[in-house]
Amino acid sequence: MTMRADARQNRDRVLAAARNELAERGTQASLNAIARRAGVGPGTLYRHFPTLQDLLVTIVRDDVDTLCTHGRDLLSDPDPSAALRTWLRALAAHSTAMRGLLATELLTSAGTALHDCHQDIQATGAALLTRAEAGRTPPLRISDVLTAVSAVAWASEQAPPGDDARLDRLLDLVMAGLP
Known part of the structure; x- marks a missing residue:
């Protein structure tokens, strides 16, 4: 209709x-x-x-689809590590968009559409991470990487006014421990 x-x-x-x-x-x-x-x-x-949940799902689903499409496009990037960092930067920006509300909702709402969004993010991130790792032993867990990026996003929100580069500095620290 x-x-x-x-x-x-x-x-x-x-x-x-x-x-x-x-x-x-x-x-x-x-x-x-x-x-x-x-x-x-x-x-x-x-x-x-x-409900607020219905509204969040509508907003987030479109953003997550865009984010995951971007991630899938990055799978053909000749530099897997740069592709992973680019996508994680986009993910961190997405995570800060609603001031932490989404992380709380995504992780505590198993079986909901927002949880499904989180699953899509995990699948896209896992594909990028696997490509960047190229056989690293032991392999990293995408859930750990996503948790670290969520922490970076939260910490960047706490930056004093004028410290617009904090997100990138913190993301560089996380990336130093990745392939």
């Missing part, structure tokens, strides 16, 4: 407002604040997204 043009516009406004609200407030974001920011009534928001 196709959505009416005005309903589609309302939905798009809600998604844009949600991205901004979640980026600013993280776990303190509320559906009512998002509705106000989008200029729609709560009923409009709740018709499209009955």
Whole structure:
């Protein structure tokens, strides 16, 4: 069933407002604040997204699909280590987008669509890591690498104002221990 043009516009406004609200407030974001920011009534928001989880899934699924497509494209890069770093940098930026809310939701919500997003990230990262490792013994675990990158993303959010290079410095430290 196709959505009416005005309903589609309302939905798009809600998604844009949600991205901004979640980026600013993280776990303190509320559906009512998002509705106000989008200029729609709560009923409009709740018709499209009955819960915060539903809204997160919609936002995150598209971002994760883009991130994983980028990772698969990097599998043909002639420098596997550089490809892995490029993708991990993109992942860290993605992780900071909603101020830690996603990491909490992804890891604690087994069996949900957000957990499925995390599984897609793990599969893409594992493919890049395996290629970069080229037979390293013992092989690294992608779950450990992703945990380290999540920690880097969190730590970079704590940087004092003006320290925009912190994410890259911390990621360089993680990469020093990778192939």
